[in-house]
Each structure stands twice: as C-alpha cells, then as structure tokens.
Amino acid sequence: MNKQIQVKNPKTMAFILMLGAFLGLFSETALNMALTNIMEEYTITAGTAQWLTTGYLLVLAILVPITALLMKWYTTRQLVIGGLVISLFGGILAALSPSFTILLLGRIIQAIGTGLILPVMTTVLLIIFPVHKRGTVMGLMGLVITLAPALGPTLSGLIISALDWPYIFWISSLLYVLLTFYAIAKISNVSEITKPKIDFVSILFSTVGFGGLIFALSTMAEEPFSSPKVWGTLVAGIIALILFSARQLTMKQPMVNLRVFKYPMFTLGTLMMFLGILVILSTAILLPLYLKGSLLFTAVVAGLILLPGNAVNFILSPIVGTLFDKWGPRVFVITGSIILVIGNIIFTTVISSQTPIWQIIVAFMVLFFGLTMVMMPSQTNALNQLPRPLYADGSAAMNTLNQVAGAAGTAIAITVFTSGQSGYLISFPDASEPEFLAAGVKYAFYFITGISVVGLICSFFVKRPGVSENAAKVTVEEIVSVRN
Template sequence: MSTEIQVKNPKTMAFILMLGAFIGLFGETALNMALSNVMEEFSVKAPTAQWLTTGYLLVLAILVPITALLMKWFSTRQLVIGGLVISLLGTILAGLSPNFVLLLMGRLVQALGTGLILPVMMTVVLLIFPVTKRGVVMGLMGLVITLAPALGPTLSGVIISSLGWHFIFWFSAIFYVLLTVFAVVKITNVSEITKPKIDILSILLSTIGFGGLIFALATMAEETFTAPIVWLPLLAGIIALILFGIRQMNMAQPMVNLRVFKYPMFTLGTFMMFLGILIILSSAILLPLYLKGALLFSAAVAGLLLLPGNAVNVIMSPIIGSLFDKKGPRTFVILGSITILIGNIIFVSVISATTPAWAIIGAFIVLFFGLSMVMMPSQTNGLNQLPRELYADGSAAMNTLNQVAGAAGTAIAISIFTAGQTGYLLDFPDASQREVLAAGVKTAFYFTTGISMLAVICSFFIKKPNEVKEKSLTMVKATEPVHR
C-alpha cells in the first residue's frame, strides 16, 4: 500500500526545493574565499569578518527548529515562496551593500530564507516519494547538503578573481528569481496544518540555547575559554537547551518533538551526519587558508584545486542513493567512514609549505569519496525509522544539529589552527609565515582525524530500521513467560 502523498509534479517540487536549499547552503561558505577582500574593502579585522559566516550559521540554528512549528501553521506553498523571496531580498541587500553592517544584515536575511527552505525540503521529499524510491531522491538531497558548502570556496574563488565578491550575491539572486517563479506555478501544499498553540517560552529557550552555543563556539576562535564572552553564553546556552528539552518532553504538542531521539537509528544517523558536517565545514575553511596562504595559489586556482573532490561527490551521491535502495546502509557507512579516516590521515601526512598540489587534490578526492558513502545512507536510514507524523520534527532536529555542527567545525578548526601556529612559532621562531600557516592547518587536521575515528566506531552500529524492529520483537518474545 502506497503511503506517499500524491502530487502532480513530485520531481519538479523536489528540484525547486533542492536548488533553493543548495543556493542557501552554498552561501554558508561562499564568502570564505572573499574574507580577505571584504576585510580590505571595509577596513575590518578577521574576528569581525568571520561573523559573515558564523552569523549565517547562527540564524539557521535558531530558525530551523522554529520552522517545525511554522510548518503546522502555514502551507508548504507559503513557506517555500516566502523562503525564496526572503532569500532574494537578502542577496540583493548584500550585493548592494556599501559597508560591512549592511553586508552582514543581507547575509542574516538570506539565512532566514534558507532556514525556512531546508526543513521544508527534507519533510516534503519524505512525504511525496515512496520508500522504494527514497534512496535515489535522498542521495540527491544528501548531495545538496554536502556539496553546497564544500563547493562554496571553489565557485566563489573563480567569481572573486574574475568579477569581484559582489557577484556571488548577484548570481544567487538570479537563481532565486527563477525559482520563485517556478515555485508559484509548481509548488502545492503537502503539509497538514493543525495550528497548534504557539509556546513563546519554547521559542525563547530554543533561541537562547542554540544562539548562545554557536555564539560561544564562534567567539572561542578568537578568545580564550575563560573569557566571560565565551563561557557566559555557553553556560546560558546549555542551561536553556536542557530546559527546552525538559519542556518539550512534557508538552502535549511540543514545538519540536524530541521523542524522535527514542528511535536508535535516527539518533545514530543524526550523529553520523553531525560528524560529517563537522569535517566538511572544517575543511571548507582550512583548505582555502592553506592553499592561498601557504602554497600561494590565487583564489581562482585554489578553488579549482578543490573541484575534483567535489566532482567525485556529484558522481557518487546519486549512485550510492540508487544502490542504497537495494543494499541498505551498513556496508556504505562502514566503508565510507574508513575512507574518510584515510583521507584525513593523508592530509596530516602531506601538509607542509612545499606540498605539491596533486597531493592535496588526491586527499580531498579520497575524503569526499568517503563522505558521499556516509552522509546520505546515514540520513535516509535514520529518517526511515520515524513514523510519518514525526517527519517534520525529525528533519528539524537533524537540520538544527547540522548547523550547530557547521558552526562548531568552523570555530574549533580555527581555534586549533591558531594554537598550532602559536606552538610552531615557539619551537621554530625563525620559521617563515608560510611554514607557520601550514603547521597550523596540519594541527587542525589532527582534530578532523579524531572525528573520523569516532565515525568509524559508530558506523559498525548502523542497521536497517526493520532489523532493529525485528531484534526488539525477538527480545520481547524471549522475555515472555513460558506457559506449560
């Protein structure tokens, strides 16, 4: 019996949502290559310029869980068109910005639109495609989630070198205009509008929790952990998230139903996604710094050197998606996690101030070959265990943690990178700036290697949802008393 919702153009709907999410996620890292240009043009320092990325992630982390509630108040059509229009306004504001403040405001407005589109995309895809075709579609969606932030430095490097950083926003604006027109014609409503009571306290706790956590992580890249500007928001964020969790578990109609984490494969799949995003966003900020600062490549060449790894991801994601429907997740996730570990070990082994470009290209290809085998199967397998009424809550929870992972990956990578540079200068005070920078990047890749080892361990616990259910039934039967 078919459980999906019948719509006239499911592929077109999925395409509009995925492309809209792709442009938004591309925006997460698109300015990484341009930060030095922005700093020079607007006379701002690195800690200030970094908020162009961190502020984007901050808005996403705050808005995505709230979107789970908005999906019960507004139709799919209203949210998609609204998200695209808001994103368009943000890109126009950023593209026209004559100063840093307006540029940052434009980025935050664009993030608002992306925060609406992301969870809607995931929920709609789960609803309009049958389980038997979900692997292929989720493979494409996984490609959007992994490729967009990874491809940001590559495409923006070419745009910056040939046209200038403003054109990053103008190209995005063109796509948003076209997608808005298509959305008006093709998007239909698939969500169930129940209009539950809006709990202001839940929204406040969620905002303080995720906002405080990401603000602290981002600030930690420039300040010590003992600085009040770090530990105060971190403490406030943790307390707020604990209170948010307790409140959600005791509400009849929670803002985000945290009972999704009672499903073991969803919890494990979300955690694997979290680790994968940590690695992607860490490498997305470290490699441009290394290629431009230590190996002295231009922004365009540095971007192009990352293209083969992204191409592997483009090719492999739909293939893994189609094979997932036949083979299941376990083999892919285990092999992929081991491959990610190998890729990080290569980075740690070869990074120096004189590393040949082919070695970095090869390591990046290996890294993304592994990521393409881990991300989609983990995500799809986790969401497949949820009942239909929890799809919106599951996608909101997963997307929120992805944004936290992105912010954490960026902040921790930069913190370790800075510490690595300081340590290397103490040991080699006469080292060149190129050698110091390479040493900092190498130290940061020890962090991603450790994350990869954790992913390998977790991968061996991946199972199909029906296998988990069968095991649970077997255990129940085994504990039942025998009547003689």
C-alpha cells in the same frame, strides 16, 4: 503511516526544493574563498571574518526548529516562496553592503530564507515519494547537502577571479528571482495545517541555547576561555538547551518532538550526519585559507584544486542512492568512514607550505569519497525508521543539529587554527606567514581527524530498521500529539 501524498509533479517540486536548498547551502561557504579579500577590504581579522560563515549557520541553527512549528501554521507554498524571497532580499543587501556590518546583516537575512526552505525540503520529499524510491531521492538530496557547501569555495573562486566577491551575491540573487517565479507556478501544498499553540518560552530557550553555544565557540577564536564572553555564554547556552529539552519532553504539543530520539537508528544516523557536516564545514573554511594564504594560489586556481573532490561527490552520490535501496546502509557507512579517516590522515601528513598540489587534490578526493558514502545512507536510514507523523519533527531535529554542527565546526576549526599558528610562532618566531599559516591548518586537521575516528566507531553500530520496527515503536499518544 508511510503512504506518500500524490502530487501532480513530484519531480518538479523536488527540483525546486533541492535547488532552493542548494543555493542556501552554497551560501554557507561561498564567502570562504573571499575571506582574505574581505579581511583586507574591511581591515578585520580572520576571527571576525569567520562570522560571515558562523553567523549564517548560527541563524540556521536557531530558525530550523522554529520552522518545524511554522510548517503546521503555513502552507508549503507560503514557506517555500517566502524563503526564496527573503533569501533574495538578503543577497541583494549583501551585494550592496558598504560596511562589514551591513554585509553580515545581509548574510543573516539570507540564512533566514534558507532556514525556512531546508526543513520543508526534507519533509516534503519524504511525503511525496514512496519508501522504495527514497534511496534514490535522498541520494540526490544528500548530493545537495554535501556538494553545495563543498562547491561554495570552488565556484566563488571562479567568480572572484573573473569579477569580484559581491558578484557571488548578484549571481545567486538572479537565480533566486528565476526560482521564485518557477515555485509560484509549480509548488503544491502538501503539509497539514493544524495551527498548534505557539510556545514562546520554547522559542526563547531554543534561541538562547543554540545561540549561546555557537557564539561561545566562535568567540574562542579571539578570546581566552577565561573570558566571561566565552564561558558565560557557553554556560547560558547549555542551561537553556537543557531547559528546552526538558520542556519539549513534558509538553503535549512540543515545538520539536524529541521523542524521535527514542528510535536508535534515527539517533545514530543523526549523529553520523552531525559528524560529517563538522568535517565538511571545517574543511571548507580551512582549505581556502591554506591554498591562498600558504601555497599562494589565486582564488580561481584554489577553487579548481577543490573541483576533483567535488566531482567525486557529484558522480558518487546518485550511485550510492540507487544502491542503497538494494544493499542498505551498513556497507556504505562503514566503508565510507574508513576512507574518511584515511583522507584526513593524508591531510595531517602532507600539509606544509611546500606541499605538492597533487597531494592536496588526492587527499580531498579521498575525503569526499568517504563522506559521500557516509552522509546519504546515514540520513536516509535515520529517517526511514520514523513513522510519517514524526517526519517533520525528525527533519527539524536533524537539520537543526546539522546547522549546529556546521557552525561549531567552522568556529572550532578557526579557533584550533589560530591556536596552532600561535604555538608554531612560539617555537619558530622567525617563521614566514605561509609557514605558520600551514602549521595552523595542519593543527586543525588533527581535530578533524579525531572527529572522523569517532564517526568510524559509530558506523559499526548502524543497521537497517525493519518496517515492523517502524510501526511498533510509535505510540498512539505520540501520533495524536503530533497531529494535533
């Protein structure tokens, strides 16, 4: 069940998939450093501007579970090349956008392309590499998942300062062109085409469920919870998700096989990933606003301030991946969770309109030191417990929840940030803009710290699943249903 498929150039395929995913995940946060510029250019509020990030993540959350079904209808080459071409089109449209609406449309199209590539990457890497090499491979994939959205504000800050924010899209579009031609030449087909029946009711429930949930959380930044636009869409989303889950558990050929959550380490690892993505995306949208709006740094300086933390992630990820094969997940996940809590406590302690910059740099480095030790081991350990017939479903479930986490984290962070500013202005009505903006960011970091504490509690239950456990827990009926 866990035997890999032999391909001519597995490392080349891995490179193409990881770079494609990197560009897509980089796009999640690439505009965060440009939000103040975009808000000024289009005369919009922070709550509206955050839809450029939240909308992107919302589309991913809707599309990723559908991609699990598409992988059984279309070849690996079709999905990868199609995803790259769609992302390219979205990037060009966003670069040429004459209005905020067209810019948001370009972002949505970009997200569709990324939503095709992400689940394919995870599933293919699990298939083409043997179990004993997964720690190293998943370490590199973990680097992509964490570094890309974290590096978005840094690289975009450099681009904005040297050129202008539309060049974020022009540069990524150029890379998509080059990568598309490389993919045409090198990507092999490794997926098994079974063409199961398409259940449009499941697609409807999934779309309404995830869409309603994220829309409600995002709208809370500008509307009170008593607004029907908030509670109405939230209730509709929750009901749709309950119906979606119930339907998947009763279907012989589910769109997303929720039986993957019968595996305790997969469930726990997915939860750890969910919490980690919440922290990453919340931080990625808050810190650029803080550095530019409160500490009054330029985009390029603000980007460079975040660079040491990204460097920690870049250096540590492959090391953790290599050592994971020898040491297992527990030591990394527990230690990393403790460090993550410490990093967030530092942020809640030092953030103000007068904070010395070295304190922000140190806090961000500590934060990513912990995140790097948590993310890859959690993901690899989770997927290692699944038998091969459930790889695609496990990948789809995990990636879907990761995108929901990113969208929810971004939306809640902006909502808490806005609430923190309002509360501070009530207490200090004469406060300057840098002061109440810093207060809002500090308030939001209390939320992020709470999330990291939940992750720390979960980390104590992580253990490495045995091979026999993998084989024993999948039933014949489950394997047959997935293969058909």
